[in-house]
Amino acid sequence: MLKLVALTLLFSLSAEAKDLSKLYSSLASMAPEARVLKSTRFFVNTPTGINPLGEGGGIDAHPQVSTDKFDCTTYVETNLAIAFSKDAKEMPSVLNKIRYKADNADFFQRNHFMVSDWIPANSKKNFVAEFTGQMTADKSAYHTETKTLNKTIWFFHRVIDLLDQQRKSPAEIQSELSKVPVLPVQEEKTKYLLASYFRDHADEMMAKLPEVSIVMFIRNIPSIPTLVNHMGFVLKKDGKLYLNHAPQAKPWKVQEVLLEDYFKDMDSHRAPIEGLLFLKVGKK
Numbered sequence: 001m002l003k004l005v006a007l008t009l010l011f012s013l014s015a016e017a018k019d020l021s022k023l024y025s026s027l028a029s030m031a032p033e034a035r036v037l038k039s040t041r042f043f044v045n046t047p048t049g050i051n052p053l054g055e056g057g058g059i060d061a062h063p064q065v066s067t068d069k070f071d072c073t074t075y076v077e078t079n080l081a082i083a084f085s086k087d088a089k090e091m092p093s094v095l096n097k098i099r100y101k102a103d104n105a106d107f108f109q110r111n112h113f114m115v116s117d118w119i120p121a122n123s124k125k126n127f128v129a130e131f132t133g134q135m136t137a138d139k140s141a142y143h144t145e146t147k148t149l150n151k152t153i154w155f156f157h158r159v160i161d162l163l164d165q166q167r168k169s170p171a172e173i174q175s176e177l178s179k180v181p182v183l184p185v186q187e188e189k190t191k192y193l194l195a196s197y198f199r200d201h202a203d204e205m206m207a208k209l210p211e212v213s214i215v216m217f218i219r220n221i222p223s224i225p226t227l228v229n230h231m232g233f234v235l236k237k238d239g240k241l242y243l244n245h246a247p248q249a250k251p252w253k254v255q256e257v258l259l260e261d262y263f264k265d266m267d268s269h270r271a272p273i274e275g276l277l278f279l280k281v282g283k284k
Contacts (some may be wrong), residue, residue: 019067020067020082020088020091021087021088023038023039023042023082024082024086024087024088026038027039027082027083031283031284032080032083032084032281032282032283032284033083033210033211033212033280033281034211035082035083036079036080036082036083036212036233036281037211037212037235039079039082039083040079040212040233040235040244041244041256043067043070043075043078043079043254044244044253044254044255044256045253045254046067046068046069046070046246046253046254047068047069047070047252047253048069048070048071048075048246048247048248048252048253048254049069049070049071049248049252050071050248051071052066052068052069052070052071052074053065053066053074053099054107054162055105055106055107056105058107058176059107059159059162059163059176060107060162061162061166064092064095064096064105065091065092065095070246070254071246071248072230072231072232072245072246072247072248073118073231074246075232075245075246075254076214076231076232076233077095077098077099078095079233080098080122080127080128080281081094081095081098083281084127084282084284097125097127098111098122098125098127099111101117101121107159108155108179108180108181112151112154113149113151113188113226114216114226114227114228114231114277115188115189115190115226115227115228116149116186116188119277119279122282125282126282126283127281127282128214128279128280128281128282129279129280129282130277130278130279130280131213131278131279131280132191132192132193132276132277132278132279133191134208135193135198135205135208135278136193136197136201136204136205136208138197140197141193141194141197141198141201142191142192142193142194143191143192143194143274143275144189144190144191144192145189145190145192145218145227145274145275146187146188146189147187147188147189147225147226147227148185148186148187148188148225149185149186149187149188149225149226150185150225151181151183151186152180152181152182152183154225155180155181156177156180159173159176159177159180160173160177163176188225188226188227190218190227190277192218192227192274192275192276192277193275193276193277193278194274194275194276195217195263195272195273195274195275195276198276199260199263202241202260206236206241209234209236209241209278210236210280210281211235211236212233212234212235212236212281213233213234213278213279213280213281214231214232214233214234214278214279214280214281215231215232215233215234215243215276215277215278215279216228216230216231216276216277216278216279217229217230217231217266217273217275217276218273218274218275218276218277219266219269219271219272219273219274220271220274221271228277230245230247231245232244232245232246233245234259234278235256240258240259241258241259241260242256242257242258242259243255243256243257243258243259243262244256245257245262
């Protein structure tokens with residue numbers, strides 16, 4: 001708790017928070033969805049990178065809160081935190097509630113996995129509400145996918161990678177590995193909307209979407225143990241759908257692009273987009 005208080009005070013005095021104060025002043029009377037619609041555009045052209053946030057020490061020493069750089073997940077989480085906080089001083093504590101199961105910064109309690117951690121935790125806290133199954137009554141539009149997920153093995157590899165980056169000694173790494181929770185192997189299972197159906201029924205799909213929603217992309221990448229491998233916001237603008245996201249690729253900046261253009265770009269990959277999950281921004 002003391003660490004969070006210190007972090008909140010430090011962030012509230014930072015240049016980032018001062019920049020955000022202008023944003024917050026324009027959001028005061030808005031509902032969360034309208035706030036996200038505005039804030040997601042506020043961060044367009046912000047640099048992107050790999051793993052920009054952590055716990056500020058320990059296994060993942062990256063800063064606990066920052067708006068200087070995003071990856072796809074922290075971009076969504078930060079915008080949600082802004083939507084549900086009254087000012088920059090309160091934002092770090094709300095961000096913790098979104099990123100962690102128990103609200104406090106603990107690497108092993110972070111919502112690392114979208115389907116099995118992030119969506120259930122943030123749905124329970126009313127930050128989001130999934131509505132993928134409401135996009136159409138056509139059963140042929142959906143597919144159910146399952147992956148076997150061994151979180152213990154994943155934690156072992158991730159802890160070693162992060163501590164290697166910090167140049168920790170073998171003894172220090174072994175000490176942290178002893179804290180890895182032993183969890184049963186589980187199935188990560190979800191029913192998603194086929195991307196091909198969404199694209200073939202674009203007008204119908206657009207009519208079902210709110211002004212802004214969270215989208216999660218599913219691709220079949222055998223080397224990745226999770227179903228979801230990218231996320232962002234879908235926005236309606238001028239009768240078209242745009243994707244605001246933080247790609248971990250060139251130009252390494254938060255982008256606002258036509259959603260169909262993003263689909264076309266991913267079509268050329270060995271693992272194109274197969275499915276989509278949609279979530280609404282929750283209500284206070």
